[in-house]
Amino acid sequence: MKNKYLYIETFGCQMNVHDSEQMAVLLKDIGYKTTEDSDKADLILINTCSIREKAEQKAFSELGRLIMLKEENPNLIIGFAGCLAQHLGAKVHSRVKEVDLVFGTHNIHRLPEMITAVQKQRKKITRIDFSSKIHSLNVFAPPPKGSLCAFVSIMQGCDNYCSYCVVPYLRGPEMSRTPEDIMDEIQKLTKHGVKEVTLLGQNVNSYGKKMDHGCNFVSLIKKIEKIDGIERIRFTTSHPKDLSDDLIDCFASVPKLCEHIHLPVQSGSDRILKRMNRGYSSEEYLRKIDRLRDACPQISITSDIIVGFPGETQKDYQETIDMMEKIRFDSVFSFKYSERKGTAAQKLQDQVSEAEKRRRLKELQALQDRHTQEKNSALEASVQEVLVEGRSRNSEQDMMGRARSWRIVNFKGRPDLIGKQVFVEITRGYLHSLRGKMINR
Ligand code: 5AD
Ligand code: SF4
Numbered sequence: 001m002k003n004k005y006l007y008i009e010t011f012g013c014q015m016n017v018h019d020s021e022q023m024a025v026l027l028k029d030i031g032y033k034t035t036e037d038s039d040k041a042d043l044i045l046i047n048t049c050s051i052r053e054k055a056e057q058k059a060f061s062e063l064g065r066l067i068m069l070k071e072e073n074p075n076l077i078i079g080f081a082g083c084l085a086q087h088l089g090a091k092v093h094s095r096v097k098e099v100d101l102v103f104g105t106h107n108i109h110r111l112p113e114m115i116t117a118v119q120k121q122r123k124k125i126t127r128i129d130f131s132s133k134i135h136s137l138n139v140f141a142p143p144p145k146g147s148l149c150a151f152v153s154i155m156q157g158c159d160n161y162c163s164y165c166v167v168p169y170l171r172g173p174e175m176s177r178t179p180e181d182i183m184d185e186i187q188k189l190t191k192h193g194v195k196e197v198t199l200l201g202q203n204v205n206s207y208g209k210k211m212d213h214g215c216n217f218v219s220l221i222k223k224i225e226k227i228d229g230i231e232r233i234r235f236t237t238s239h240p241k242d243l244s245d246d247l248i249d250c251f252a253s254v255p256k257l258c259e260h261i262h263l264p265v266q267s268g269s270d271r272i273l274k275r276m277n278r279g280y281s282s283e284e285y286l287r288k289i290d291r292l293r294d295a296c297p298q299i300s301i302t303s304d305i306i307v308g309f310p311g312e313t314q315k316d317y318q319e320t321i322d323m324m325e326k327i328r329f330d331s332v333f334s335f336k337y338s339e340r341k342g343t344a345a346q347k348l349q350d351q352v353s354e355a356e357k358r359r360r361l362k363e364l365q366a367l368q369d370r371h372t373q374e375k376n377s378a379l380e381a382s383v384q385e386v387l388v389e390g391r392s393r394n395s396e397q398d399m400m401g402r403a404r405s406w407r408i409v410n411f412k413g414r415p416d417l418i419g420k421q422v423f424v425e426i427t428r429g430y431l432h433s434l435r436g437k438m439i440n441r
Contacts, residue, residue, distance in 0.1 A: 004032050005034070006033065006034050006042070006043045007035050008020045008046075008047060009038075009045070009046050011048050011049040011055055011062075012047075012049025012051065012055060013049065014198075019081070019108055020045070021141035022109075022139045023081070023108055025140070026136075026139060029112060030115065038066060039072075041076065043077045043078075044066050046059060046080055047081045048081065048084035049084065050084040050087050050166055050170060051166065052335060059080075060096075064096075066078065067099075077100050079099070079100065083166070085104055085128065086104035086105050086128050087166065089102060089104075101118055101124070101125045102126045103125070104127065104130075105170060105172070106130050106135070106172060107129070107131075110127060114127060130172045134175050137153045137177055142192055147194060148194060148196060148389055150189050151197075152185055152189070153200045153201065154182050154200065154204060155201035155204070157172040157173045157174045158203060159206075160239060160279075161277060162277055167202055174202070174203070176209075178211070179208075182220065183224070187227060194230075196231060196234065196258075197232075197233055199224075200236060202237060204238060205247065206242050208220070217235075217247060218246045218247055221235075222250075225257070232256055234258050239279075240263055240284070243288050248288075248291050248296075251299055259405055260299065260406045262304075263285075263289075263302070265304070265323065266304060266305060267309065268282050268322060268323030269316035269319040269320060270319075275345075275348065276306075276309060277344065282323060286326065301329055302332065302333075302406070303333075306335050306337050307334065307337065308357030309352075310337070311349070312337075320364070321364065324364070324368065325367075334364055334365055336354075336361050339351075373429070376430060376434060378429070379407075383423050383426075383439065384404070384426060385403065385421055385422075386403055386411070386422055386423070387401050388419065388420055389401045395410075398412060399412075401422075403424075407433065408433040409436060410435050410436075411424045411435065413438055423439050423440075424436040
């Protein structure tokens with residue numbers, strides 16, 4: 001039988017990357033091999049993101065490019081998946097007639113059946129219903145050969161309804177996987193050589209809350225810590241309102257847990273935090289930061305910030321800047337507010353102009369770059385434990401890995417170090433990485 005080829009283009013967050021891996025595994029069972037070359041494909045899937053308008057534009061412009069391949073190959077099947085597919089449903093078919101299949105975030109497990117139906121009947125299919133069970137997260141996707149680090153989804157969906165965010169509408173209510181399924185997946189990953197896992201969820205702090213298995217996030221981390229072969233544990237994302245003292249203590253008491261937390265603050269203004277429906281005040285957030293630093297002084301703290309949320313005055317924005325000065329994050333992902341259909345914030349008045357959003361973002365990013373640079377420079381002469389991942393992109397003779405704080409570290413070394421934990425004395429801190437020399441300990 002002739003090989004059939006699958007080309008997947010993925011936009012957006014780690015959840016989507018994970019979903020695409022599941023799709024590839026499911027399609028392998030019906031004879032599809034993945035390819036990096038879209039020209040060779042018999043089936044193209046575009047896994048989309050909808051978090052900001054820009055992400056939607058990117059997905060459609062890529063779709064526009066890929067449908068041209070149908071002119072050469074009329075049998076080519078094109079599928080549109082992910083958050084934007086969930087949001088638009090059948091409208092995608094009317095907008096782009098070359099699309100054969102539109103399916104949402106809860107329908108991944110039905111992919112083989114949907115593809116077979118498209119092949120046999122040559123009809124358009126739309127599947128965007130929500131399911132009450134976690135299906136696809138239990139499909140095991142073997143990591144690419146030689147991978148040391150893997151992402152493991154521990155839950156899906158979100159119940160928080162931050163007023164600007166579409167995720168709860170597009171990924172459905174929060175559901176946690178059982179600890180048994182998660183442990184089983186991690187055990188399997190270790191057999192493939194994985195040493196570091198990042199536990200994924202929209203709000204990992206509320207893991208297990210709606211389940212009756214009695215395992216919360218802290219107990220889950222403690223179970224994973226016992227798995228032989230796992231050397232490092234990370235997680236993302238944490239919601240500040242659900243960050244417990246017990247979890248904070250883990251940074252001091254669980255040696256395998258890396259000293260890094262991504263804790264999106266979104267704004268430093270109480271008025272805006274309220275309008276965003278975040279469920280904490282700036283003071284509560286600051287108190288959690290103090291507790292984290294008390295428990296683990298070297299912890300690296302990163303965050304997400306939105307500028308130009310409806311009604312954000314210069315004073316509100318200044319409060320965000322003041323908070324950044326107070327906390328001095330290690331790194332920040334910052335965004336201009338983007339209006340999303342169906343969210344509560346869409347109904348709010350007092351839009352901030354595009355020019356003002358741009359100005360605030362630029363200024364905020366310059367401040368954060370200064371903080372990041374200062375933090376990285378302060379690490380000069382320190383010794384970092386690095387898990388060596390591969391060759392560095394910078395130079396043939398260099399190897400790269402990550403410090404426990406998530407920073408990229410480049411150093412002179414040999415490829416036989418890949419997969420090992422080494423100690424590197426930092427000689428230079430740059431904005432996006434550290435450089436150092438390996439030392440024997
Ligand atoms: N506009 C801008 N940024 C957003 N985010 C989520 N929704 C929006 C939006 N409508 C940002 C938040 C979140 C990150 C993943 O994306 O900062 O933490
Ligand atoms: Fe969106 Fe808030 Fe849920 Fe994060 S916690 S996914 S920002 S609704």
